[in-house]
Every structure is written in structure tokens, then in C-alpha cells.
Amino acid sequence: MNKKKAISFLTLFATVPVIANGVDRINGLDLSDSSRIHDLDEVVVVSQPKESFRLRQQSLSSNIFTNKEMSSLGIHDLRELSVYVPSFVMPNYGSRITSSMYVRGIGSRVNSPALGIYSDGMPIMSKSAFNYHFYDVNRVDILRGAQGTLYGQNTEGGLIRIYSKNPFDYQGTDLKLSLGSRLYRNAEFSHYNKVNNNFAFSVGGFYDGQNGFFRNQTTGERADKYNEAGGKLRLLYRPTDRLSFDYIADYQYVDQNGFPYGKIEEDGTTSSPSTNLQSSYRRNIFNTAFTVGFKANAFDLTNVLSYQYLKDYMLMDQDYLPEDYMHLEQRQLQNAMTEELTLKSHDAVGGFWHWAVGGFFSAQWLKTNAPVYFDSEMNKMLSANITSYAYNGMLNAMAARLIAKGIPAEQARRQIAAKIEEAGGCTINMDMGVIPGIFRTPTYNLAFYHESNFDLSSRLVATLGLRYDFSRTVIDYATSAEVKLDESVMGHNVNVSVASNLNHREHNNYVQLLPKFGLNYKLNNGSNIYATIAKGYRAGGYNIQMFSDIFQTELSAAAQKARGSLDDTHNDQYYENIANTISYKPETSWNYEVGTHLNLFNHALHFDVAAYYMQVKNQQLSVMAGNYGFGRMMVNAGKSHSCGVETTLRGNVFDNHLSWAVSYGYTRVLFDDYVDSVSVGGKKKAVDYKDKYVPYVPQHTYAVMADYTFDVQNSKLRTITLGFNLNGQGKTYWDEENTSEQKLYHVLGAHADADFGFMKISFWGKNLTNTKYNTFAVESAATGKKYTFAQLGNPFQCGVDLKFHF
Known part of the structure; x- marks a missing residue:
């Protein structure tokens, strides 16, 4: 074994994405040199309206995934992709409405996300639309660290950019048919047509479904079965070399049973879900964007106008028990629009100054109808x-x-x-009956930003950036509750009704300045080292799921004093108290990072490593509401800090027949200042969480993947590829007290592919060792007694894919 091969094998278990294997030329780039690998950013070229440099030349930690890699790994959505990214967690639990993402120790299960998502240049505004089915995807970029200067609020942890295949660069028809265990079925169709040098289009659709893994022991239904489908259209027109138009429309629908949470027993095992009502979720999303690009002599102009629609319905058994305590219905209707104009200095102009400047505006109109039902046992x-x-x-x-x-x-x-x-x-x-609630929560955002990169020398680049960000959050709520009392006291019978109506409007305005400073020093062979300082920001807002808890507290106290029917009235001071209770502040952070991107041994090896430290103020946490825990709400901890290391290593050996990659992330995030009050024996008690680990954040994330391709001397069969992947996460605490946890676990997968040119057959398996682990856990005291519920990760599954290209 030569020196390069030995080094590649020795580093195989040190850290993600693989390079395309068995291909000699992609987009005109020569890959025939078996002693080299190439940046995926070079292989899958996409236009960036804001950045002047490719990802591995920038001062940040990132990963790139191509369509080929995601196909090899069996990726169908962002949740499945997340397990191959260091320090990034998007657990597969609940339903498609649940888009919990944690990066470098920050994130939450509700409200403001920690990462921003851009799909073909369009910012996805609703957190309920983040988790959607992947198809027609050409490339996914995952950028870690604060990206607020260029991308604004809710990119405190990073940014995800998703790109579709471009029919100007890729033509033909793709068809994929899949069948797997538990009647997993999938069909995807996409057609790409370059009509002429000026016009191209693509059209596609998909269906995806599965019968589910977990049976509800009370109803007998599969608690996680689902069906989803959608369609997509893209039109591209380039009338001149300077002017371009890009229109995209994407619709997806999902109908699924959800929230298959089982009780964690005293011996630590997680039982099967057992609710008297089967929770479910239905969602319609439609995202459309129109992008105009213009190349002037000195700059590139990009304008993106988008409209986004979401309508969904959620039914949740909130006690997660076979008894009939309470359930929630929630209907969301959202209309949103965004407008972003960016000017970027033209790369062809050259010079020492590379700049980008732009403006952004968004408006979201969200109406939520969320009645809470207090059932017989409650x-x-x-x-x-x-x-x-x-x-x-x-x-x-x-x-x-x-x-x-x-x-x-x-x-x-x-x-x-x-x-x-x-x-x-x-x-x-x-x-208590039912507590109806109509909540209108429009939000508006206006921002202006600028970033400059100065070539201080042939090797040293300095980055200076600043964003002015203004946001306005509004809540207009109309909700009510009524308690009916049938009293029989020492022979006296009386019926009492105690009612409360809440109808009010509140708003908050937030202004943030988001600066960024960076230095990047170029080494030989395209390598570099860098250091950055940036401010991150997650928006503030209002909680709506805690009104049932507010009513329960208020009406119980009123009922105990009532001598007859009454309608509880509220003054301005009461509404002010409610506003203080339901609102949460923006989360801000300062992010310090150093790292390097190294091309080693004549580009035979790519090694990326980054170390970071984050100081977080007003950290947003998702907890169960108030005294009774009838819903989730966002609260602010005082301060916390996060530090960690992320590494990625990849390479090709054996004349590009073996492609491999390894990634690892270590995250340590602790509370520095967080005192909360909890109810113990009916009395409030202060609890100090200083030096406790922030929940839902795994301390270790890792992934290993390798594919070996055999050339076949056969007129029909071209290659056979054998591959495996391994990923793991843990330890993860589920509560602020750090009393409940998921230890480090490992999930093994494998695939075998036979490539016939126009057709490829893939046999795959996931969780081959049938590892049992919890993807999520939550405490609930809705019944008066505290329980911990969790969702198990998917067990062993296998299947086959047939892929055709015409």
C-alpha cells in the first residue's frame, strides 16, 4: 500500500460528504487523476448572489451534499440528512410540523428556528414548512455559525441552502420507484428540457408513504403512518447573456399520524404509544418565487420575490395516555411574501475590494385556530x-x-x-369543556446589509459586514373559557358558571445591528486558515399554547371563591400582565470561530476543522407551560455559553474506486445564568440551573461513510457499488435538571448498487443492528403527576430502489 493510501485509511475514522465516484468528467471538470479529489463546490457549480468566494474559501464551517451522495445515503428530507452533519441535529420525531433544529447548542422545538433555510434563493418563512420531502435536489449546503449579516434573523446557528437541478445544465427524464419494509413506497418523476439556448424548463412530481413502525396500543392504529405527494415546475429564460429570469413553483401535501410518544418506564425502557385519540397532521404548502438576474459591467444584480402559503391541521392527544384527559386541535393559515434585492461586485472586475449590498423585506400573516379540549378524566x-x-x-x-x-x-x-x-x-x-382560541400573529421584517472583503495582500483577506434589522411582532387574540360547577354541599344544590373572555392586541418592535469581522489567510494548494467574530440573533415573539394554562389558573381561583355565576372581567393591568407572560425576548449571541480548510497530499485529502465559542444572552428554551403543563411555550434563560469542535475529512483511493468520508462534532453548552421556579407539593420553589447542560443538544455527533465501486466488463452492467454508513449522537439530556438522558448510540446502514447505465438498482438497509434509542423525550404533568414520554428511533428497515434516466 503506497503512502497516500495508508494515510487515507489511517484517517478514515477521524471525520462527511463524499466525492462522486466512478465518474471521469462532471460539468467539464476533469476527475481522471486518481491521486486527487475535487471540491464539491467546484463539481456542482451554483450561482451565489451574495458571496464572492466558494464555500471552502470562506471563513466558515460548512458541508456540501450532492444529489449522488444523498441518493447513496437514502436521504428523503432534511431530518435524514442532519445525522451526517457535525454539530447539527434535526430529530425525526412528532410530525412534519415539528422542525426542531439544534446547531452548536442553540435551537428549540417551537417558534423561532436556529437556522435559516433558502430553497433556490427563496427564504422559507414558516417553521412548519421546513421539513419537506426532497426530490429534484441537486445540492444542499449547510453553513454553521452566525450568518446574520447577510441572511438576517433566525440564522444564528447557520444556514441551509437547497438547490434544484438546473435544466440548462441537466436534461432528460428521471424516474425513481422504491419499495421497502412496512410497505414503504416511493415514486418520483422529473423531466428536464433545454428547449434552446434561451429557454429551459423542468417539471416533476412525487408520492411517498409508509404504514409505520409503531402501533398505538389503545386504538390499534399505526401511530406513524403517512402519505405525501407533490409537484414542481421551474421555468428559466435567458434572453441575453446579461439578463435571466427564473420562476419556480413547488406544492407538497402530507397526511400522517403523528406524535408516537410512549412512556419511559422505571427501568428506562420506552413503551409503545398508547393514546385514546390518535394524533394526526395534515399540511398543504405552496412556495413560489420569481428571480431576476442582471450582470452589469461592475456588479451582478439579483432580485427575488416570493409568495408562500401554508394551511395545516393538527390533532394532538396532549396527555399521551390511554385515559381521556385533554386534546388539542390546531389549524394554521399562513400567507407570506418576501422581497430581496442584492448587488454584488462582479468577480470579473477584479481588484482588492469584493462587496455585496442589499435590502430585504418580509411580511407573514398567520392565523391560528387552536381550541383545547378538557376531556372526561381531566x-x-x-x-x-x-x-x-x-x-x-x-x-x-x-x-x-x-x-x-x-x-x-x-x-x-x-x-x-x-x-x-x-x-x-x-x-x-x-x-372546563373547550377553550376556543383565535390568534393572529403577523410579523414584519425590514433589513439593509453590506459585506466587504478586502485583499490586504495576495494571501490575506479581511471581511467587514453589518446588517440593520428591524422586526415587528404582533399578537391579536380572542379566546375564552367557562367553568361549570354542579355543587352539592351539605344538602344545598347550586349550579355555578364562571367565565372569562380575553380579547386584546399586543405588539413588540425589535432592532438589531449584526456585525461580522473576519480574517482569511491563503495557504498553498488552495488551503486557508481563518478567524471570525459575528453576532447572531433569533427573533422574539409570543406564545399561544399557554392560554389554557392561564385560564385554568384564573378560573380555578375564581371558582373556589364564587358564590354564584360570574363573568370575570379584566383591566389594562391584567392584560399587561398577560403580555409579559406570553412574550419572549430575542436571543442574541456573539460567535468566535477559528478554522482551516486544508488540501493535503496533492489534493488527495481534504481536511476541514473549526473550533468555536459562543456567548448567548436570553437563550430561548421550549418548556411545558406554567403550573399545569397544558402546552409548550418559549421562555428566556439568562445566559449560556457553547463551545466545540467540528471536523470533516474525505478522500478517494484505489483509482477513485473507494470514496470515503468521516465527520465529528463535539458540543458543550451550559447554562451560566438561569433560575426558574417549579411547583413542588403545590408550592413554588426556585431552581438554579447554573452549570447544567442545555437540553436536547447531543454532546457528540459523528458519521462515517464509504463506497467501493467495482468496474464490470459487461456490455450491460457497468459497475457494482457496495457502501456502508454509520452515524451516532449522544449524550443528550432531555430536561434542564439533567436527570433524563439518551446515551450515545450508533446506527448502521448499507447499500448495494448495480449500474446498467440507463437503469440503476439499489438494495438498501437502515439501522441494520436494530439499535433502540430515543429521538426525543418530554416531561408532562397534565394529569397532576409528572411522566416522561419519548419517541423511539425507527427500527431495522430495508428496501429496493429502481432509478431510470432517459
């Missing part, structure tokens, strides 16, 4: 609580009179208890 529990409160109140008050006369306390209590029972006892039946 009303029984609430009735028992208020009955106990009323009974003990009477008992203690009447017994106190006897005690004042000198009768021993225990004897007095027995005498009064007997009199109450003789008079008819005390029984109060409480019925």
Missing part, C-alpha cells in the same frame, strides 16, 4: 381537586370554632366531618 381530576379544597375549607373553618371552645383538634375535626357527611356531604363536579 374534569374528574379537577372536580376532585376543587371538592377537596372546598371540603377541607369547610372542615377547618367549622372545626376551628370547636377548638376555640377547648375541644381537642382531632376530636373537633371528627365531629365536624361526621356532621358534614350527615348533612349530605360535599361534592362539586367541575366541567
